[in-house]
Amino acid sequence: MxxxxxxxxxxxxxxxxxxxxxxxxxxxxxxxxxxxxxxxxxxxxxxxxGLIEAHLHVDKALLDRERPNPDGTLAGAIAVTGELKRGFTHDTVRDRARTLLDQAITNGTTLVRAHPDVDPVVGLTGVEVLLALRDEYRDALDLQIVAFPQEGIAKAPGTLALLRRALAAGADVIGGCTYNEATLAACHEHVETVLDLAEEFDVPADLHADFADDTSDPRFALAGHIADRVAARGLQDRVALGHVTSLASLPPVPRSAVLAKLAAAGVAVVPLPATDLHLGGRSDDRDVRRGVVPVRELWDAGVTTAYSSNNVRNAFTPFGNADLLDIGLLLAQVGHLSGPDDLGRVLEMATSSAARVVGVAETHGxxxxxxxxxxxxxxxxxxxxxxxxxxxxxxxxxxxxxxxxxxxxxxxxxxxxxxxxxxxx
Known part of the structure; x- marks a missing residue:
């Protein structure tokens, strides 16, 4: 031995x-x-x-000192980060990424699924840096790379070609940002394009979806639709959704129907509580909404569920240390989860459940x-x-x-x- x-x-x-x-x-x-x-x-x-960060934006970490979010909204975070991305270089992205990955390793993380932006502004800078870091860190950390179209696909012409290049270069997962298109029809097409690429390149898909306080804008009510399309294509157990905060706003009966669709299609859900809490409820002047997907209901419905840090110290989340135990306690507090059984299950969300989300369940534990x-x-x-x-x-x-x-x-x-x-x- x-x-x-x-x-x-x-x-x-x-x-x-x-x-x-x-x-x-x-x-x-x-x-x-x-x-x-x-x-x-x-x-x-x-x-x-080993703990697993199932959804982490390594390329955009630690930007808050350069420019904070002016109004604390999702739109503000996207706008601020979009401007900062114009100044990204391989060196600056690499330096910030190394700082965050070192912190994650110290805090017990042994696998990170990273979502570098891919768009006409930043090009493939984040993907190229992470491809190199994947090799550099291979003895200390497994790094999965998601080609992530933060700015949309139809909304940002040229992105589709960049996503193809990222996947051809070795990205492990195709990402999506389903709500960042101008119309509901364009959002549906975004989903189809992402699933097309998943099939073409034989990779999993990991999409940002339904990141809003409620479903009043139908672009933020796509979880059930995505589950339907995943099942129709036979992509069960190969798709994950991050955020899904608007689900909490649905009445119990339609919410249960969406949860059943997600479970049947094997679509995993990854709440991101630090970001979801920080950006959510910004228009509420009383009874401010929590804006976190109801975790216990995910469990009860049989939906594979993990959680993650998402962003660390930038316009989306001006907090964090890439410590999944901190994020797990936050999730438990906001989700009305307590006692040994609940807390043990939350810990499993960062280990065995996260392993299922990122496809390493057979070698984890x-x-x-x-x-x-x-x-x-x-x-x-x-x-x-x-x-x-x-x-x-x-x-x-x-x-x-x-x-x-x-x-x-x-x-x-x-x-x-x-x-x-x-x-x-």
Whole structure:
């Protein structure tokens, strides 16, 4: 054996030894002798599978210092970012992307699905940078690249040709921004074009959809239509939707009907609570809407569901540290989710459920045959993972340590001084 994590506590409370060979978990057993070259004593600390950012805009991160959003709206964020994109270079995008990816790795993320913009303004700059970073980071992080038409397709002539070039160059996923077209008919055509490209290049599709407070504008009420088109084309389990905030505004009966369509078509939904909360409800002068898709109803309907950071410190979301435990706690708070069962399921949204969304479920988890993408946390309490957001003591990518955090806090209370080792490796 190359590596054994000794006395690791799983989220179900069991204490096990996790045996790793050649970057793959080969055995998960209780108190089994080992001849491994490297043994890490977890001392009962919780070990989870690597966290997965299923929807992250790496190319647009950390722009808020350059120019914040003037009015806090989605339209304002798109406008500000559109202007800033004119000044993007490979070097500036690369520098900001590296900063964010390093932060994500430190926080226990082992896979990122990134959505770089593809349009006539920025061209393929973001895609080209991320293609290079995918290779640069391959030993520390898996990077999936989504060719994302933020400015629309019909609305931004020349975008379709750029999307084809991005996919031919090695982008892993075709993106969409279904609402950013001038008419409902154009939005429907946008969906068809994205699904055409998914079939032509044999890649999954990941679309931004229904990002509004309600469905008064039919361009923001397309989730059911997308599910119908996915089912008609036989693309089940290959399409994800981000945001889908307007779903929360529907009455219970039509909302349930949309949820049933999504589940039947295998269309995943990825709420993005930091952005959805920040940009939503801007026109409400009382009873401001939460603007986050109802997670419990997604669960109950059988819709595959993850969550993600989306944007970090830019006009869309002026907050964040690429820390999925922070985002998970935020989602739980706004979604009326509480107690060990709910919080455990929220954590699964960033691990096993996210793995299904991005297509790596067969190689993700803590079980024989899965990649040894693992995170040792500075807690022995599985129920406290989201509540405490413990340090990520050790982050493993395919059995190799790629990040380590060690911290000691000294408490001074009256005449008593004591040190508490909060994290240790």
């Amino acid at each position: 190359d590596l054994v994590l000794r006395t690791a506590r799983l989220t179900d409370g069991r204490l096990v030894d996790v045996h790793v060979a050649d970057g793959t978990i080969v055995r998960v057993a209780e108190d089994e002798p080992t001849g491994a070259a490297h043994v890490v004593d977890c001392a009962g600390r919780v070990v989870i599978p 803590i079980r024989p045959g899965a990649a040894a993408d693992l995170v040792v946390l500075s807690t022995t309490d599985p129920a406290g993972v989201l509540l405490d957001r413990p340090d990520r003591n050790l982050v493993f990518k395919r059995g190799r340590v790629v990040a380590e955090t060690t911290k000691t806090t000294r408490l001074t209370t009256g005449s008593t001084t004591r040190s508490k080792e909060l994290t240790h490796a």
